[in-house]
Amino acid sequence: MAQSRQKDEAVLPEVFECPQCERQFVVDLVETSDDRSIWCPQCGRYLGEKDVNFILVTEIEELTERLRFERDRLEKDEAVYAMTDCDVELRKYGTEIHKVVNILRRTMADLDALKQSYR
């Protein structure tokens, strides 16, 4: 059986997006190179150092971004369906979804607090 090694054992490759020019690129966060700085290959903006804290902060930021998207989506649902003149079932959805939104908010606050501890 042929063993396929598609990539050379890269540890923790991460996709970055430059906040300045929005170029996306991949960085292997753990490597033996002396230069630990991460620069945007397009505009040259300095993005940070490759270390474990940086990896953790990056992961948390990505997760928070996804949660924020979902929270916004559910908040809109909540605003629509919590209104009086709709179907009983839908109105129940509107009030119950509020609980889910609250959990998302708490989780995002927890993640933010955790993120601060890695700074």
Ligand SMILES: [Zn+2]
């Ligand atoms: Zn850039």
